[in-house]
Amino acid sequence: MASVIRLNVAPIVGARRGAPQKSRNAAPIRAAAAAKKSDAAAASGQYARELEVATDAVRMASTLCQEVQAQLMRQDEQAETKDDRSLVTLADYAAQAIISWRIQQEWSDFTMVGEEDAEALTEGGEGGALTLSKIVKLVNKTLKLHKGMDAPELTSTEVVDLINKGGGAGGKGRHWVLDPVDGTLGFVRGDQYAIALAMMEDGDLKVGVMGCPNMPKIGEVLEYDSSYTYGFSPRLVSKMLAGESLGWYKGCIFTAVKGGGAYMLPCDPAIKADPLPVAVSKEFDPQAAKFCEPVMKANSSQGFTASVADNLGIESKPLRVYSQVKYGSVARADADVFMKFPKAGYKEKIWDHAAGVIIVEEAGGKVTDAGGAPLDWAGGRYLESLDRGIVATSTALHQRLMDAVSKSWSSSQL
Numbered sequence: 001m002a003s004v005i006r007l008n009v010a011p012i013v014g015a016r017r018g019a020p021q022k023s024r025n026a027a028p029i030r031a032a033a034a035a036k037k038s039d040a041a042a043a044s045g046q047y048a049r050e051l052e053v054a055t056d057a058v059r060m061a062s063t064l065c066q067e068v069q070a071q072l073m074r075q076d077e078q079a080e081t082k083d084d085r086s087l088v089t090l091a092d093y094a095a096q097a098i099i100s101w102r103i104q105q106e107w108s109d110f111t112m113v114g115e116e117d118a119e120a121l122t123e124g125g126e127g128g129a130l131t132l133s134k135i136v137k138l139v140n141k142t143l144k145l146h147k148g149m150d151a152p153e154l155t156s157t158e159v160v161d162l163i164n165k166g167g168g169a170g171g172k173g174r175h176w177v178l179d180p181v182d183g184t185l186g187f188v189r190g191d192q193y194a195i196a197l198a199m200m201e202d203g204d205l206k207v208g209v210m211g212c213p214n215m216p217k218i219g220e221v222l223e224y225d226s227s228y229t230y231g232f233s234p235r236l237v238s239k240m241l242a243g244e245s246l247g248w249y250k251g252c253i254f255t256a257v258k259g260g261g262a263y264m265l266p267c268d269p270a271i272k273a274d275p276l277p278v279a280v281s282k283e284f285d286p287q288a289a290k291f292c293e294p295v296m297k298a299n300s301s302q303g304f305t306a307s308v309a310d311n312l313g314i315e316s317k318p319l320r321v322y323s324q325v326k327y328g329s330v331a332r333a334d335a336d337v338f339m340k341f342p343k344a345g346y347k348e349k350i351w352d353h354a355a356g357v358i359i360v361e362e363a364g365g366k367v368t369d370a371g372g373a374p375l376d377w378a379g380g381r382y383l384e385s386l387d388r389g390i391v392a393t394s395t396a397l398h399q400r401l402m403d404a405v406s407k408s409w410s411s412s413q414l
């Protein structure tokens, strides 16, 4: 069945357009590359423990989320609506608890800015208590699965405390930043979502790990996956591919350490593969270029992004994908640009971007607001004084993108 989808499979990462040119002066380039590699190793070394813990935590949360998404698809479970009318599931709470648990194992005094809090569980009467008991079960089951004999049996009080670790105010100092299920709408629809964890010090992102359990290893499949583009549902595509022994075809974890580059590895711990370095798109060819944006019109002006893309000469339709998977797409050059322009007055939260941003930056990209300013991570739980929207692209294309945004802005009604 897999042959139904004819993929034009490019070299996997960072080399979408053509093979790299051979250099006449390869020796100095090799020396520079070696120096860069050792810088990267040194940089990663400084945060090696944080990277290891974050990757382990995100892996555990990914397994947990996959189980809950399967329950949702079978309609054994349902999403709930929070006070702010956004969706929440068992996975949002349980993933936050399990990631907090893993970090706490290592740094008992850690602080975290996380999306969820346990109020609806502790103050939500019988319904809240029932949901909490399911979350505790799920957390303990996942711990057993990953830690075996070493797994503790957490009580509901401990799980509530772990969820509430996400209530940090952020700001200066060292903080973890977590969106346990980013793109909850995609998650409940059986589509793309991400487990997005970052660590920052004094407003500087130092580590980012992003689990994308449904993200295909190869970018082109993401386009086929998108019902917006081709009418294939992700589950259908997964089914078509699953019949083949393709090994690692789906489920990616992106990692980045400041100054150490960005990498991609399989989500499934049973698949052994070395981390693959990822890099943003090298050249900008408008005819082949793609941009990605949120699926929902309510979250970003699709009219405005279409105008910016038009100014850049981009011809293809936008790749509309839920969650920070979009940052992963830019980081590994599936797409050249990511844009999000929410309605005036909407305040972006730091957990919706932190992990994705360091991954793109370490893959050679630049992420700023629409005025070209870097994002301010030290302002608390929100990205304060953000100018209009967020854009991510290669460092080389960034100024052209800024010019295109200005041009569109002056003729827009926003």
Ligand SMILES: Nc1ncnc2c1ncn2[C@@H]1O[C@H](COP(=O)(O)OS(=O)(=O)O)[C@@H](OP(=O)(O)O)[C@H]1O
Pocket: 086, 179, 181, 182, 183, 184, 185, 186, 293, 294, 295, 296, 297, 298, 299, 300, 321, 322, 323, 324, 342, 343, 346, 349, 352
């Ligand atoms: N009105 C409005 N405008 C802009 N952004 C908003 C808005 N409301 C919510 N959010 C935040 O958007 C996060 C989801 O972003 P996505 O890129 O996944 O959006 S989309 O579902 O693909 O449209 C989503 O993250 P999750 O709640 O983790 O899914 C929200 O934090």
Ligand SMILES: [Mg+2]
Pocket: 179, 181, 182, 183, 184, 351, 352
């Ligand atoms: Mg989010």
